[in-house]
Amino acid sequence: MTMKKTLTLAGSDSSGGAGIQADLKTFQEHGVYGMNALTSIVTMDPDNEWSHGVYPIDVEIVEKQLTTILSVGIDAMKTGMLGSVDIIELGARKIDEFKLETFVLDPVMVCKGEDEVLQPENTDAMREFLLPRATIATPNLFEAGQLAQTGPLKTVDDMKKAAIKIHELGAKNVVIKGGKALVHDKALDLFYDGEAFTLLEKDKLDTTYNHGAGCTFAAAITSNLANGKSVKESVNEAKYFVTAAIKHGWRLNEYVGPVMHGAYNQFGNEN
Numbered sequence: 001m002t003m004k005k006t007l008t009l010a011g012s013d014s015s016g017g018a019g020i021q022a023d024l025k026t027f028q029e030h031g032v033y034g035m036n037a038l039t040s041i042v043t044m045d046p047d048n049e050w051s052h053g054v055y056p057i058d059v060e061i062v063e064k065q066l067t068t069i070l071s072v073g074i075d076a077m078k079t080g081m082l083g084s085v086d087i088i089e090l091g092a093r094k095i096d097e098f099k100l101e102t103f104v105l106d107p108v109m110v111c112k113g114e115d116e117v118l119q120p121e122n123t124d125a126m127r128e129f130l131l132p133r134a135t136i137a138t139p140n141l142f143e144a145g146q147l148a149q150t151g152p153l154k155t156v157d158d159m160k161k162a163a164i165k166i167h168e169l170g171a172k173n174v175v176i177k178g179g180k181a182l183v184h185d186k187a188l189d190l191f192y193d194g195e196a197f198t199l200l201e202k203d204k205l206d207t208t209y210n211h212g213a214g215c216t217f218a219a220a221i222t223s224n225l226a227n228g229k230s231v232k233e234s235v236n237e238a239k240y241f242v243t244a245a246i247k248h249g250w251r252l253n254e255y256v257g258p259v260m261h262g263a264y265n266q267f268g269n270e271n
């Protein structure tokens with residue numbers, strides 16, 4: 001028995017719903033073998049309203065992890081939270097060195113519930129080093145506005161303009177997640193492959209228990225690509241997967257409710 005192998009270069013969410021924890025759980029649900037190179041550790045303070053602390057890992061240690069994983073070989077890779085510009089440049093270098101062709105860039109800039117960009121200098125570095133190497137980029141509404149430098153996105157038309165810009169910056173495909181942030185009666189994402197726009201629409205779920213939805217979506221796309229599916233098919237299936245995960249999101253404590261990463265396999269496709 002062999003398995004397809006995936007790599008996530010991302011941060012640790014100590015609360016378990018997002019970050020590498022979401023990625024590895026999602027890889028498992030897709031029957032691919034997940035490995036991770038940790039870039040940063042995120043903690044939450046229970047005595048200060050769950051406020052986030054972000055602790056980057058030394059770039060040398062990140063490189064050692066990548067050396068381990070890439071010596072084995074991978075079928076697809078994703079990035080999530082990247083702690084520093086050095087780590088972003090390292091990721092780009094490794095993509096080139098190992099000729100990694102299947103790369104999902106989830107340009108994590110903010111955690112839900114937090115409203116400031118954690119590491120603004122990383123946005124420029126992602127634009128320069130990672131977008132040109134991405135098979136697909138998966139920004140949320142806010143991140144797409146930052147990458148495209150178009151300012152806040154409010155309508156589907158704004159999303160289209162930003163998608164074109166992000167494609168011009170080098171990402172071969174883009175999916176902008178309207179999610180809960182877009183004022184619209186559906187949870188609407190816009191997919192663009194450089195030629196045509198496709199809208200992915202599901203009912204908007206009335207829940208705040210969606211922590212880790214973005215990571216789960218990108219990790220599902222990565223798994224589907226590793227399993228040999230086309231980019232469009234991978235995105236479509238990931239949308240079903242994440243919708244089920246959000247539908248079964250649950251209360252971890254008074255501050256956070258993670259998605260249920262295994263919901264799609266456990267309860268089937270209800271959407």
Ligand SMILES: Nc1ncnc2c1ncn2[C@@H]1O[C@H](COP(=O)(O)OP(=O)(O)O)[C@@H](O)[C@H]1O
Binds near residue numbers: 141177181206242
């Ligand atoms: N309340 C919701 N109901 C249904 N789908 C949602 C909801 N919130 C987010 N989604 C979907 O979950 C996926 C992740 O999006 P989002 O939560 O916006 O990403 P991020 O976690 O990166 O901010 C997208 O497909 C989005 O449309």
Ligand SMILES: Cc1ncc(COP(=O)(O)O)c(C=O)c1O
Binds near residue numbers: 108
């Ligand atoms: C390590 C890490 N990565 C990514 C995220 C973003 O998560 P989401 O999937 O909700 O966008 C978070 C949020 O807490 C995080 O802690």
Ligand SMILES: [Mg+2]
Binds near residue numbers: 108140214215
């Ligand atoms: Mg996200």
